[in-house]
Amino acid sequence: MTNKQTLLRNLPKVDKVIDLLNEKEFFKDKPYKEVYDAVNEGINFFRKGILEEVITQYSIEDIENEITKSLTKNLEFNFKRVINGTGTILHTNLGRALFSKELIEHLQNSLCGYSNLEFDLKTGERGSRYSHVEDLIAKVTGAEAALVVNNNAAAVMLCLNEFSKNTEVIISRGELVEVGGSFRIPDIMELSSAKLVEVGTTNRTHLADYQKAINENTSMLLKVHTSNYHISGFTKSVSNKEIAELAKEHRIISMEDLGSGVLIDFSKYGQKKEPTIFESLNSGIDLITFSGDKLLGGPQCGVIIGKRELISKLKKNQFLRAFRVCKMTISALEFTFKQYVDEKVAIEKNPTLNRILEPISEVFKRAEILKNLLKDIEIDSEIIETKAIIGGGSMPDATIDSYGVAITSLDGKQVETAFLKEDTPIVGRVQNNQFFIDLKTIHSDEYSIIIKNFKKFLERV
Numbered sequence: 001m002t003n004k005q006t007l008l009r010n011l012p013k014v015d016k017v018i019d020l021l022n023e024k025e026f027f028k029d030k031p032y033k034e035v036y037d038a039v040n041e042g043i044n045f046f047r048k049g050i051l052e053e054v055i056t057q058y059s060i061e062d063i064e065n066e067i068t069k070s071l072t073k074n075l076e077f078n079f080k081r082v083i084n085g086t087g088t089i090l091h092t093n094l095g096r097a098l099f100s101k102e103l104i105e106h107l108q109n110s111l112c113g114y115s116n117l118e119f120d121l122k123t124g125e126r127g128s129r130y131s132h133v134e135d136l137i138a139k140v141t142g143a144e145a146a147l148v149v150n151n152n153a154a155a156v157m158l159c160l161n162e163f164s165k166n167t168e169v170i171i172s173r174g175e176l177v178e179v180g181g182s183f184r185i186p187d188i189m190e191l192s193s194a195k196l197v198e199v200g201t202t203n204r205t206h207l208a209d210y211q212k213a214i215n216e217n218t219s220m221l222l223k224v225h226t227s228n229y230h231i232s233g234f235t236k237s238v239s240n241k242e243i244a245e246l247a248k249e250h251r252i253i254s255m256e257d258l259g260s261g262v263l264i265d266f267s268k269y270g271q272k273k274e275p276t277i278f279e280s281l282n283s284g285i286d287l288i289t290f291s292g293d294k295l296l297g298g299p300q301c302g303v304i305i306g307k308r309e310l311i312s313k314l315k316k317n318q319f320l321r322a323f324r325v326c327k328m329t330i331s332a333l334e335f336t337f338k339q340y341v342d343e344k345v346a347i348e349k350n351p352t353l354n355r356i357l358e359p360i361s362e363v364f365k366r367a368e369i370l371k372n373l374l375k376d377i378e379i380d381s382e383i384i385e386t387k388a389i390i391g392g393g394s395m396p397d398a399t400i401d402s403y404g405v406a407i408t409s410l411d412g413k414q415v416e417t418a419f420l421k422e423d424t425p426i427v428g429r430v431q432n433n434q435f436f437i438d439l440k441t442i443h444s445d446e447y448s449i450i451i452k453n454f455k456k457f458l459e460r461v
């Protein structure tokens, strides 16, 4: 018999290994199904290795170690914290807006027990889940009324279905956007049974283009914030005010999909200006929709604000039941908007606004701290000026001056690959084959995790 056959034959049986491991402290309290799977994976690992002749000897301890590794991996959560070293503040792939510790504390208080989600404490009768945030959103934004659904895509869909089912919606060709996660205005139109009428050209649309397209079948003029690209040069678009007036003249609805809902005039704080919710409302637009987890800095949801009469109609649409938000969203959104009652509080406490508006000197300090911590473990790095990106459907050219740390003494690609596999992965950039971490999106409680990952990397190479 060849050595290969002997090795295969001597591989222990699954049941035997389970009996053996059940005696051990680490395996005792683990779910049987997980242990069973891990044992199978462990033994299969060796079977495959022997067949491919990469394993030519093993001990029972080797097998046990492999099983322990498998079990540890299988018991981990899939959804977990990731360190964002990319410098993109609202990163759709990394979870967009962050929750503050205070918000989590509030959620703990409001969600661990029963709640008045749909219970009116004044009358003791059935209430509406939307009532918890409706007046607050109206107060903060200055709108007549408000409604909340699962995300902004649902908000747009609900409005189109309610007001433009089987009728025509006019939109500029320059605003037929696709945003991340395959939100395409033409597709949403089709799903909502609204008929899309495109006017103008990609770079230029005039008021007369809208005027000419209006007929007795038209129900809405729609503006969409071109949130992820920017057309420059020979361009012309029609202002909200002109759109609102034209719609009024023809007794049809004007609506704007703002994408990212901004309540703070960033230019007051030395950053580039984003169109605000107030400006959109003041222009006379009837309905505005925006995301909860972009620049607002709250939970994932879609907020619809505007004329009371229109919002009341939306509340009766059957799609609302399918788009309804959960209690966690209601609670988190109320918390988020309450901070906006005083702009100063929002800027101080909301993690998204915090990051956007903090002075650059703070970012530089963090870069220096990280560089020094790296030096302590004998890793060389350089502080580099960079541009952080706001992201999440804000203006595509909205960048913020920032600082990053480039690792000069390690292979960038190797670091990148290794860091994705860590317990707390770090997502950075690789430029000139150097791993690069932008400090804009790093929090001061994350240094220890970063350093731990680098230490582990050094041990391996």
Ligand SMILES: *Cc1c(COP(=O)(O)O)cnc(C)c1O
Pocket: 151, 152, 153, 154, 177, 179, 183, 224, 225, 226, 227, 257, 258, 259, 260, 290, 291, 292, 301, 302, 392, 393
């Ligand atoms: C982001 C965005 C959406 C989609 O919002 P979600 O909350 O992700 O559904 C729609 N329209 C515009 C203009 C956007 O920027």
